Amino acid sequence: MSKTSYISRKQELPLKSENTSLFLQIIISIAVFIFAITLSGVLSIDSMISNWNKSILGSITVQIIPVNNTNKEKALAETMAYQEKAVEFLKSVNGVTKVTPLTDEQLDELLSPWLGDDVDISDLPTPRIIDVKISPDAEIDFAQLSMDLAQASPQATLDSHKLWLNKLISFADGLNLIASTVLLLVAAITSGAIFYTTQMSLGLHHNIIEILHIIGAKDTYIAQQYTKRMGFLGFIGGIIGLFFAVPAIFFIGNLALNIEGGIISDATLGFGDWAVIFSLPLFAMFIAMFTAYYTVKQTLKKML
Amino acid sequence: MTDNKNIIEMNNVGIRYGQGPEILSDIKLSLPQGSFYFLTGQSGAGKTSLLSLMYLAQKPSRGQISVFNHNLNFTNRDQLASLRRRIGVVFQDFRLLDHLSAFDNVALPLRVSGMDEKEIKKRVTELLTWVELEEHMFDKTSILSGGEKQRVAIARSVINRPDLLLADEPTGNVDNIIAGKLMKLFVELNKLGTTVVIATHSDKIINDFKYPRLHLQNRGLHIYYPTDTSMFGGLNV
Ligand SMILES: Nc1ncnc2c1ncn2[C@@H]1O[C@H](COP(=O)(O)OP(=O)(O)OP(=O)(O)O)[C@@H](O)[C@H]1O
Numbered sequence: 001m002s003k004t005s006y007i008s009r010k011q012e013l014p015l016k017s018e019n020t021s022l023f024l025q026i027i028i029s030i031a032v033f034i035f036a037i038t039l040s041g042v043l044s045i046d047s048m049i050s051n052w053n054k055s056i057l058g059s060i061t062v063q064i065i066p067v068n069n070t071n072k073e074k075a076l077a078e079t080m081a082y083q084e085k086a087v088e089f090l091k092s093v094n095g096v097t098k099v100t101p102l103t104d105e106q107l108d109e110l111l112s113p114w115l116g117d118d119v120d121i122s123d124l125p126t127p128r129i130i131d132v133k134i135s136p137d138a139e140i141d142f143a144q145l146s147m148d149l150a151q152a153s154p155q156a157t158l159d160s161h162k163l164w165l166n167k168l169i170s171f172a173d174g175l176n177l178i179a180s181t182v183l184l185l186v187a188a189i190t191s192g193a194i195f196y197t198t199q200m201s202l203g204l205h206h207n208i209i210e211i212l213h214i215i216g217a218k219d220t221y222i223a224q225q226y227t228k229r230m231g232f233l234g235f236i237g238g239i240i241g242l243f244f245a246v247p248a249i250f251f252i253g254n255l256a257l258n259i260e261g262g263i264i265s266d267a268t269l270g271f272g273d274w275a276v277i278f279s280l281p282l283f284a285m286f287i288a289m290f291t292a293y294y295t296v297k298q299t300l301k302k303m304l
Numbered sequence: 305m306t307d308n309k310n311i312i313e314m315n316n317v318g319i320r321y322g323q324g325p326e327i328l329s330d331i332k333l334s335l336p337q338g339s340f341y342f343l344t345g346q347s348g349a350g351k352t353s354l355l356s357l358m359y360l361a362q363k364p365s366r367g368q369i370s371v372f373n374h375n376l377n378f379t380n381r382d383q384l385a386s387l388r389r390r391i392g393v394v395f396q397d398f399r400l401l402d403h404l405s406a407f408d409n410v411a412l413p414l415r416v417s418g419m420d421e422k423e424i425k426k427r428v429t430e431l432l433t434w435v436e437l438e439e440h441m442f443d444k445t446s447i448l449s450g451g452e453k454q455r456v457a458i459a460r461s462v463i464n465r466p467d468l469l470l471a472d473e474p475t476g477n478v479d480n481i482i483a484g485k486l487m488k489l490f491v492e493l494n495k496l497g498t499t500v501v502i503a504t505h506s507d508k509i510i511n512d513f514k515y516p517r518l519h520l521q522n523r524g525l526h527i528y529y530p531t532d533t534s535m536f537g538g539l540n541v
């Protein structure tokens with residue numbers, strides 16, 4: 001005869017002995033595993049994008065390719081005319097705060113390390129450079145800007161490194177969008193699995209639920225037992241998933257570090273990112289609880 | 305909502321299962337507060353069905369029912385639950401939760417209404433002792449005998465002193481001595497104000513306790529009073 005203490009009383013619904021428990025736990029573990037890895041990807045791409053953005057934001061440079069002409073004076077005059085056109089155009093662009101063509105002295109300074117002090121640059125067909133300051137919250141489509149600039153002043157080109165970074169950012173943004181879709185899908189599938197197992201379980205325990213109802217139990221009373229159980233399965237599943245995901249994230253991170261070029265090294269997970277990843281079991285728990293609660297309430301509504 | 309002293313009122317009530325014929329038709333019935341009725345009729349006459357309408361486990365296929373002055377057509381789920389808490393039910397087939405102990409089964413109505421566990425322990429222990437089940441308090445009900453299960457079911461139905469007690473063959477599985485004791489429990493509850501309806505096949509009980517009788521026959525309900533000398537001289541209501 002077991003002396004059941006009134007504190008550790010048994011739940012009316014024998015949810016602990018259900019054989020769907022293992023299935024759910026595996027589903028949730030795998031879901032959290034995939035979720036954690038994808039999320040770490042999203043977060044590192046985010047940090048990478050913001051690093052790149054920082055290097056783009058603030059200022060860009062525009063080059064004016066010198067016009068080729070045997071008459072040096074004429075060539076310089078034409079080049080300066082193109083520069084004037086480019087400056088005019090750049091000033092009209094939204095988000096541009098300041099446009100400064102570099103003076104001969106400044107250009108001199110820039111080039112002297114390469115050419116030595118003795119060279120008079122006015123003798124050489126050196127490109128002119130325009131420094132363009134951009135407001136930090138301006139949303140500029142650099143690819144479009146580059147085309148418009150070429151239209152306004154055929155000899156002008158936007159700094160290609162930054163243009164390239166900008167394209168990379170678009171690519172990373174796209175990658176992030178796909179990854180976020182994966183996150184949503186994984187959450188939805190988990191939620192769906194919990195929905196169906198809860199519904200199945202409600203059907204299985206139809207008799208008990210009917211008795212509880214007749215005795216005067218509200219749906220919330222029944223929902224609480226499911227919320228508790230599913231929350232527990234969600235949390236444990238989350239811990240297991242995380243347990244496998246963390247080494248995997250480090251492994252992938254190391255692979256990325258081996259890529260030459262330093263681009264990927266801009267991708268790092270900060271303390272906040274890790275905090276989010278480590279809170280995934282809690283997140284899984286809440287999804288499980290919420291889904292179970294919702295399912296029970298919706299399903300029992302149809303009962304008498 | 306008419307405010308009167310009837311615990312249950314039925315008008316033009318019919319019950320049918322699925323697409324089958326009506327098993328009860330045009331039932332008209334008023335149970336005054338504090339009354340005590342037997343419910344009789346041949347096997348299959350519809351006693352359990354009629355009781356299940358009263359304990360709000362199903363809706364009639366037609367007609368009007370009021371329970372505690374609540375017209376069931378205008379009662380929402382939460383109100384239904386509150387009404388059900390005022391009704392104690394002994395099911396013909398007990399319907400105990402067999403994976404739980406006798407204690408947990410009897411505690412159920414109290415837990416559902418959120419009573420403090422200390423108080424629950426006190427009350428349940430007391431009642432289970434009274435129905436002579438203190439030895440089996442922590443046994444799962446699946447291993448109890450038929451009569452023991454029946455006493456657990458009865459204890460569960462009265463533990464929260466219901467305003468309405470509906471018992472379907474509550475003494476079918478116990479000997480005459482225990483049956484007498486259980487009947488006295490119902491009578492005592494009735495004296496404290498609980499309205500009681502007991503479905504039974506036992507002529508002995510019906511004769512020993514002079515209460516009016518709701519009799520189901522030919523899909524209809526007839527009421528006989530104990531002073532009637534002949535079963536066929538009863539009133540048709
Ligand atoms: N859930 C159900 N589905 C279909 N038919 C049902 C259902 N419950 C009862 N019936 C039918 O309704 C009729 C009345 O059944 P009910 O159980 O109410 O009779 P009863 O008077 O309680 O009988 P007994 O004395 O044997 O307990 C029977 O013919 C039965 O077959």
Ligand SMILES: [Mg+2]
Pocket residue numbers: 351352353396472
């Ligand atoms: Mg019956």
